[in-house]
Amino acid sequence: MSNDKPVVTIERLTKIFETDSGRICLFNDLCTEVVEGEFAAVTGPTGVGKTTLVNIVAGLEKPTHGSVTVLGKDVTAMDDDSLTEFRGQKMGVVFQGSQLLANLNVFRNIELPLVIQKADETDRKRKTQEIIDFFGLGEKSSACPAALSVGERRKVAIARALVTEPPLLLMDEPTGGLDTSAVNILTPLLRGIHYLHKGTILMATNSLTLARMASREIPIMRPRFLMTCRL
């Protein structure tokens, strides 16, 4: 941790989902803070709301109660366009399942956030090539996602999230759904990213190995059922 400047501040966060069997309350007034340079892991078993928490911090979902402040801006209160712009500039997000555009090759998938930000073309190509080289994806740069292994797709997703050099990197289960060999390749890479990125990382995971790599754990408690049956 380089200093104590908060990057993510979560205050009294609650998310209530309506389901067929009743209402499920996630987080239950969660309060926490992630400071600059910190690598925090959101942990807990499947279904406790780790993905929901990452999505709320990224401004992709709205909480039922509470607020999330990222780099001084309350993402739960921002209007849609400002939030989209803010996310593009200040956050890199690695989604569960990679979420690459199928009709674009590796190079263009990674370049995409810079295109959206209207970065200068020369600068854009250089940054994309640099990150492709760092991730060892040089030989695959003209391949489409369908031709890649799951592990390679995950690498492309992480590279895409880092290409804009965002102050905050959000990762949702970066090793989820990968086989052991892919996890063994990706884990030291994630450690390297933390060392080189120098930004703040918030990662949702249920992998003990990844959680140990983080400087702090944010455990999420099991959800509460507010109503178990409906007559």
Place this chain on the structure above:
Amino acid sequence: MNASRYLFASFTRLEALVTTEIVVSTAASIVLGSSLSVSWFSLALSTSGLSLGVFLVVMFMVSLEVSSKRREVAILRALGAKRSSLLHAFFLRTAHLAVGGCVLGVVTGYCTATLTAECSLLSSEIVGFAVIVSLVSSLSGGLVAARNLSNLKIGEVLRQ
């Protein structure tokens, strides 16, 4: 950002149907407009029917197109693309189809009217009227459908 190149890689069947509808409607308006046996009242009535048909077909097809590209749209939005740029991309795509459909419709309508003995009232006003009606109805249909993008829940789409 030109979102069109990330959303529309090729010409789809839905787009082919939209174009065909615009071609048929434009050509039919020209043929009807230039026909001696059609009164102004029945011309206005049939043109309204044709333009309503174009509006509904374009709206339905573009709605399907928006639904089929929900994931791509959600990814682009999550990476920082503004809703306005994506709306613009869908609108621009509809405009391309509308203009292409109108051009083909004018050619088809002109050829049909020229070859039909009854259609001797063919004039630039009739062609212009048919083009304007087709363009307005298809573009408004596309715009109404593209507004579905506003309701897209990015987080939910990306989880699926």
